[in-house]
Amino acid sequence: MVFRNLFRIAGVLAAVMVILIIIFVTSRGIRPFIGGEGGRLDLKEFLTGSRWRSDQGIYGLGFVIINTLLVSIAGGVLALPSAVLSAILITRIAKGKVSVFLTTIVETLAAIPSVVYGVFAAGKITVLVRDLGHLFGISTYGGNSSLAVILLLAIMTYPTMTTLAVSGMRSVPRQLDSASLALGATPTQTSFKVIVPAARSSIVTGFTLGLGRAFGEATAVSMIAGNALTGPTWNPFDITRTLTSTMLTGLHETTGLDYEVRFSVGVILMVVIISMNLLVAAAKKRLEKKGGAAL
Amino acid sequence: MKLKKRFTTLLTVILALAMILALAACDKKQGTDPSQPGAASGTTAGSSPGGDRAIHVYTRDAASGTREGFESVVGFKGKLTEYANEVASNGAMAQQVGQDINGIGYVSLVTNFAENNLKPLKYEGVEATEANVINGSYTLKRPFSFTTRAGNDYASDEKKQIVEAFIAYLADSKEGREVVAAAGGIVEIETGKPWSELKAQYPIVDKDNSALEIVCGGSTSVEKCITAALESFQGIAGNVQFKIDQTGSGDGWTRVLGDEKDGPNASDIGFASRDFKDTEPVDGALRHGIFCQDAIVAVVHKDNAVMDLTKEELYSIFTGDTGTWDAIGR
Numbered sequence: 001m002v003f004r005n006l007f008r009i010a011g012v013l014a015a016v017m018v019i020l021i022i023i024f025v026t027s028r029g030i031r032p033f034i035g036g037e038g039g040r041l042d043l044k045e046f047l048t049g050s051r052w053r054s055d056q057g058i059y060g061l062g063f064v065i066i067n068t069l070l071v072s073i074a075g076g077v078l079a080l081p082s083a084v085l086s087a088i089l090i091t092r093i094a095k096g097k098v099s100v101f102l103t104t105i106v107e108t109l110a111a112i113p114s115v116v117y118g119v120f121a122a123g124k125i126t127v128l129v130r131d132l133g134h135l136f137g138i139s140t141y142g143g144n145s146s147l148a149v150i151l152l153l154a155i156m157t158y159p160t161m162t163t164l165a166v167s168g169m170r171s172v173p174r175q176l177d178s179a180s181l182a183l184g185a186t187p188t189q190t191s192f193k194v195i196v197p198a199a200r201s202s203i204v205t206g207f208t209l210g211l212g213r214a215f216g217e218a219t220a221v222s223m224i225a226g227n228a229l230t231g232p233t234w235n236p237f238d239i240t241r242t243l244t245s246t247m248l249t250g251l252h253e254t255t256g257l258d259y260e261v262r263f264s265v266g267v268i269l270m271v272v273i274i275s276m277n278l279l280v281a282a283a284k285k286r287l288e289k290k291g292g293a294a295l
Numbered sequence: 296m297k298l299k300k301r302f303t304t305l306l307t308v309i310l311a312l313a314m315i316l317a318l319a320a321c322d323k324k325q326g327t328d329p330s331q332p333g334a335a336s337g338t339t340a341g342s343s344p345g346g347d348r349a350i351h352v353y354t355r356d357a358a359s360g361t362r363e364g365f366e367s368v369v370g371f372k373g374k375l376t377e378y379a380n381e382v383a384s385n386g387a388m389a390q391q392v393g394q395d396i397n398g399i400g401y402v403s404l405v406t407n408f409a410e411n412n413l414k415p416l417k418y419e420g421v422e423a424t425e426a427n428v429i430n431g432s433y434t435l436k437r438p439f440s441f442t443t444r445a446g447n448d449y450a451s452d453e454k455k456q457i458v459e460a461f462i463a464y465l466a467d468s469k470e471g472r473e474v475v476a477a478a479g480g481i482v483e484i485e486t487g488k489p490w491s492e493l494k495a496q497y498p499i500v501d502k503d504n505s506a507l508e509i510v511c512g513g514s515t516s517v518e519k520c521i522t523a524a525l526e527s528f529q530g531i532a533g534n535v536q537f538k539i540d541q542t543g544s545g546d547g548w549t550r551v552l553g554d555e556k557d558g559p560n561a562s563d564i565g566f567a568s569r570d571f572k573d574t575e576p577v578d579g580a581l582r583h584g585i586f587c588q589d590a591i592v593a594v595v596h597k598d599n600a601v602m603d604l605t606k607e608e609l610y611s612i613f614t615g616d617t618g619t620w621d622a623i624g625r
Binding site: 258 | 356359
């Protein structure tokens with residue numbers, strides 16, 4: 001009984017924290033839109049605008065939302081295949097110490113603070129993108145670009161996805177593996193056609209968590225995004241602006257509307273992340289239904 | 296095959312969503328952009344890719360004091376080109392312009408140019424050095440001004456005396472100027488008087504002043520300099536307390552001599568990172584003046600052929616009227 005109540009309290013505390021955060025951010029976030037008296041923002045213009053000029057008092061977030069979705073999803077999609085393949089390597093191909101070693105590396109990657117990734121990205125990824133642009137005769141802002149952000153997010157989401165995929169594949173029942181091999185499938189066929197489908201639930205969960213990290217990553221992203229003033233950014237070599245970089249840039253020095261509007265951006269960011277999670281959850285459910293029949 | 300199909304389904308759903316949103320935004324953009332002021336001006340080749348010599352403009356975020364200084368001296372406040380890369384700090388500006396052969400940005404004079412692959416540009420033909428700032432020939436700079444409350448407007452005589460003593464330390468003493476210079480302010484140290492001479496006029500510094508608090512307000516740009524000065528002053532002025540509540544140059548005068556001088560944000564010393572305006576009369580103050588200067592330097596990549604730019608050229612680059620280095624013609 002005692003323990004059950006302890007768990008209950010823990011659960012309630014967690015829920016209260018989430019609700020408190022939502023209430024706080026939302027109540028601050030709606031301030032720029034209420035209270036009239038000129039200089040306040042128009043909600044429609046804020047949600048659909050294509051210019052973010054705090055120096056001119058113009059706050060249009062529409063293009064930022066699109067940029068954020070583009071770079072985060074592209075980064076996640078780029079990381080997913082590498083994560084699944086790495087997980088197969090760790091659980092199916094590598095043996096003993098090699099497997100442990102690889103797992104350690106992936107776990108280390110997950111533990112590196114984002115500001116360290118940011119310094120790495122600002123010094124190396126941007127240079128890579130700059131030289132790549134040079135190859136195509138494209139002049140970039142020193143490599144600060146959508147593409148650099150996508151590559152960074154791919155690297156940052158990869159460990160999360162891999163860790164989840166590994167644990168999913170490890171928990172696939174041994175019999176499935178043996179049955180597949182006994183039926184004459186090669187180890188490779190077994191990995192891709194039996195193990196991966198059986199572990200898909202974990203893989204999708206990893207993808208969701210990875211996307212969450214991509215959407216929420218602020219420090220590293222704002223170091224290489226370039227924080228474009230207009231958009232959306234379609235050219236991968238052009239500078240971009242994300243919701244998080246918009247919130248973070250200049251936060252420490254600014255005051256007034258320019259400060260308050262960052263809470264509004266935070267509300268939008270939460271909405272985007274929550275709807276993305278719901279979407280992936282729905283996709284996962286459908287996947288499960290179909291897969292259940294097949295297995 | 297089933298596996299592939301399932302993943303394809305998942306990805307299709309996600310991509311479809313992205314595309315729908317993308318298309319929606321596309322319409323919006325085409326619909327509004329031409330009517331937006333400043334968005335047009337077809338000369339902006341700086342829009343990014345395309346053109347090997349397209350100028351890439353770098354700017355600090357709108358809350359930056361350096362940006363405020365640069366924009367007000369060059370005179371393009373609110374007219375910055377749409378195609379600018381916004382960076383969050385002086386260090387990020389230095390690093391990023393140093394990585395971009397076509398980039399141009401601005402940093403404070405204390406930046407290490409060589410380490411960041413930067414070339415400091417001459418402004419109106421004058422090299423950016425501390426000597427040139429002090430002798431007045433380098434004009435891409437701004438003064439850090441201060442003003443006190445009116446002489447009869449301090450809560451107590453002790454408060455008035457300690458504020459006077461601090462101003463003397465900050466603006467007149469050799470020691471105070473050294474501290475300000477170490478914090479990035481530009482000021483002539485040699486002409487300052489030794490504090491040991493000055494302090495004779497301010498006997499209050501030898502008392503225990505831990506019950507007194509000097510409240511500073513106004514410009515955020517001066518914060519580093521006055522924090523350093525107050526911290527060192529505390530040790531030689533009987534442990535006087537201080538509060539630094541910087542919110543912007545506009546509040547410097549307002550909270551000391553203007554509307555808010557008796558409000559909850561009232562300050563003892565107000566600062567502005569510019570001269571006080573005609574609408575901000577400081578004649579009544581106990582003392583007002585300039586305690587140091589701040590110089591801003593336009594920078595390009597070290598391999599850029601450009602050596603110097605005029606105010607007009609900087610204006611035309613940063614507003615987007617000039618989009619390529621070829622148009623600068625150097």
